[in-house]
Each structure stands twice: as structure tokens, then as C-alpha cells.
Amino acid sequence: MTNTIDTAASTSTVEILHIGGPTVRFRYGNLTWLTDPTFDEPGDYPGPVTLHKLTGPAIPSAEVGPVDAVLLSHDQHADNLDTSGRAFLAGVERVLSTPDAAGRMEGVQGLENWESVRIGDVTVIGVPALHGPEGAEKVTGVVTGFVLQGEGLPTVYVSGDNASVALVEQIAERIGRIDIAILFVGAANVERFGDIDLTLNGRSAVRAAAALGDAVIVPVHGEGWAHFSETFEYLSRNFEYAGRGDQLSIPTPGVPLAIAAK
DSSP states (O other), X not given: OOOOOOTTSOTTEEEEEEEETTEEEEEETTEEEEESOOOOOXXXXXXXXXXXXXXXXXXXXXXXXXXXXXXOSOSSXXXXXXHXXXXXXXXXXXXXXXXXXXXXXXXXXXXXXXXXXXXXXXXXXXEEOOSSXXXXXXXXXXXXXXXXXXXXXXXXXXXXXXXXXXXHHHHHHXXXXXXXXXXXXSOBOOSTTTTOOSSOOHHHHHHHHHHTTTOEEEEESSSSBTTBOSOHHHHHHHHHHTTOGGGBOOOOTTSOEEEEOO
């Protein structure tokens, strides 16, 4: 499986490989990036709430190839960083996450909200995310999203495990135009807040997309675990009903997808 983009392709094109769950490899600014590494096979993860992994990665970690930087939404939940994912981090030079994660893990650089760091020709900005309703941090912990920018490159937003449309609106207002948005969806729910979801659902994802203008929406982290309560089919139907079907680009795990910014 190739990890390259045609050199004749426009710099406005980003090749995305959805590995499974929240794990996405993409090429941007002549660097290879990976979001929330999860490479374990199916199994159970006991804790305050037991998480059940249903499907393994589309490709094993050994076939991912060299990665320049990992964007880690948070480290405290196995569906965002599992056992094999933690082992994978040892071979990556730059790992960006929350300040809390940096305090718990060696080799991780924490970004406060709106703090930026330069990696090669790319500026990475930590942006706010909320893993549930207001006040959820006390239960689910602090999480983060990321915005990537570079000269002559599309602006890419990675939401992380965020359920707040208001925060997406705030990010869009502060950053300006966003060309590609990798949104974590699936209406994750382990009943810690009753019927209130921990990530974007079909309805709130449509509102987030509206806040992002004409950004290409790439939904991930909506399958592979028992706590996802909505399917990609349901998500797609909601976008169609809202007149935003053309905005949505759902990747097939294991199959490279070239996303051209509008």
C-alpha cells in the first residue's frame, strides 16, 4: 500500500488513510502525521467503564511506515490510545497532546488551548474540545483538538473527541477559513451522562459542518467500538437531509482517500 501523493498533485490535496477508530494517517506539509494511535485487536478494556473493541485496525502498526508527528486528542481512554498505540509512540519523534497527557507520559508535548508549535513548515495550534456536556472534564478528563496550517497549504482541523458545536463555532471564528475537517463522530455514549453523547452525533455534526462553511468533512471514530450509538449511514442521511451531502467524505478503512480542498 502506497504512502505517497503524486508529486504532480496540488498542495491543496491531502491524502488520508483511515486505519480505524480515531486513527488516521495523512501527509501534510511534506510530513506524515498520525492521529490517536489504536492498533490493538478486538478485546475489552476494564476501567470505571469497560470499553469493548469490536474490530481491529485496517492495517497493523508495522505497516504504517515512518510518522513524523502524532496528534493525540487525549491519553486517558483506550479507544484513543490503546496498548499497541502506546508502544507505537516510542518510535515517533514528536507527540502533541494535552498538558495533562504531557504530565503523565514521557516524550509528549502538551499544548494549551490556542498555543502553537512549529514542526517543519507546519504550524500546529491546540484548540479546545469537550468530551461530553459542560463540566465533563471532571469525569472524562481534558481533551484537545488541533488545527494545522502552512504556507500554500489547506487549513486542516482535527476535532479530537469533541461534542461541543459551540467550540467548533469558536474555532472557526478565531481561525478563519478551514478547508478540511476531520471530525470524531459516532455519538459515543457510555451512559456516564445519561443520554448526552460524548462526541458529535448525526445532528450536532451537521451543525458543526455548517459552522465550518464549505470545509470538506471527513468523519472518523464512529465505528469499531461498542459505545458508538450511531452509524455512518445515519450520519450521511442527516447530511443529505440538511442539504450538505456533498460536504461529507467518508473514508473506507485501509483505502487511501485524496481530499482536495475547495
